[in-house]
Amino acid sequence: MLDISSNKIKDNMKKVFLIGADGMLGGELKERLEKNYEVVGTTIETLDICDKSAVLAKAKEIKPYFIINCAAFTNVDACEVKEDLALAVNGTALENIAEAAKQENATLIHISTDYVFAGNKPINEIYTEDMEPNPVSAYGRTKLVGEQNAKKAGKYYILRTAWLYGLGGKNFVKTMLKLSENHDEISVVDDQHGSPTSTTTLCEIIEKIMEKEPEYGIYHSTNEGFTTWCKFTKKIFEYANIKTNVKAITSEEYKEMYPASSDRPKNSQLSKDKLKSVGIIPANWEDALKEYLKEELK
């Protein structure tokens, strides 16, 4: 009896083809979605998104309602020296995924980035979805190609996120916590402005998009509120009760210390008005950080 009813529940569940299911975002998303959807997750070991026929065949096998792409080449500095590979994974592969979505009449949810913008607007201005992207890094350029290709799915949501951290991956918060263990002072850039975003908040946004299915298009999807990397670090240390001093430096000073580092937008502030207009209200970045640290520091 139990088996029959659980099969019935499964029959009514929408199918999700989750690509990048072992990444920082994908891992958490898989765990959450499995409660309400029938999820088939793939990783680089089981599906290379650059392999078009494999992507199309997998979609045909799963027959998903949603295809969610969390896979990407995410090392921003490495993208500068391996732009061909970055373009293949972040850009061209989205043509394969979009075609798979079309083939199955599925809705594509693709994760993009604030780095599609140059970030050279004055700090009192905020980027909206309809503003023209003009990336200054290889990562941003390749992710923009990915957005252009994702749109070919027809039924698509492109969620631009930023400054992402989560329990299941390497990220800025973990790096700062680690550095504080053997440094009395850390120098952190204080002239790049954006929204730190927890994977938990981004998962909540994705789940709400899946429930509500608002108008297709691009949605800026970060935690609410803005800060700088330096002030973010100060908050991490305040909440974690760490005494390490945080010294504010400029992007130019950082570049002198790490010449191989990629240029990053100074203004990465994304408006959430469109997201809010469809009834999705992301948590404030400070509240999300507090929640994350409760788990991370357990």
Ligand SMILES: NC(=O)c1ccc[n+]([C@@H]2O[C@H](COP(=O)([O-])OP(=O)(O)OC[C@H]3O[C@@H](n4cnc5c(N)ncnc54)[C@H](OP(=O)(O)O)[C@@H]3O)[C@@H](O)[C@H]2O)c1
């Ligand atoms: N992290 C951030 O700060 C940030 C900011 C803005 C936007 N985003 C976007 O958010 C999304 C999720 O980021 P994340 O930090 O969760 O990424 P992540 O942890 O780096 O996960 C990405 C996954 O994609 C896999 N992958 C790489 N090449 C692939 C290929 N050819 N075929 C299949 N899988 C492949 C990676 O495998 P390997 O690990 O084996 O390479 C990894 O498991 C990405 O679209 C990213 O661009 C991230």
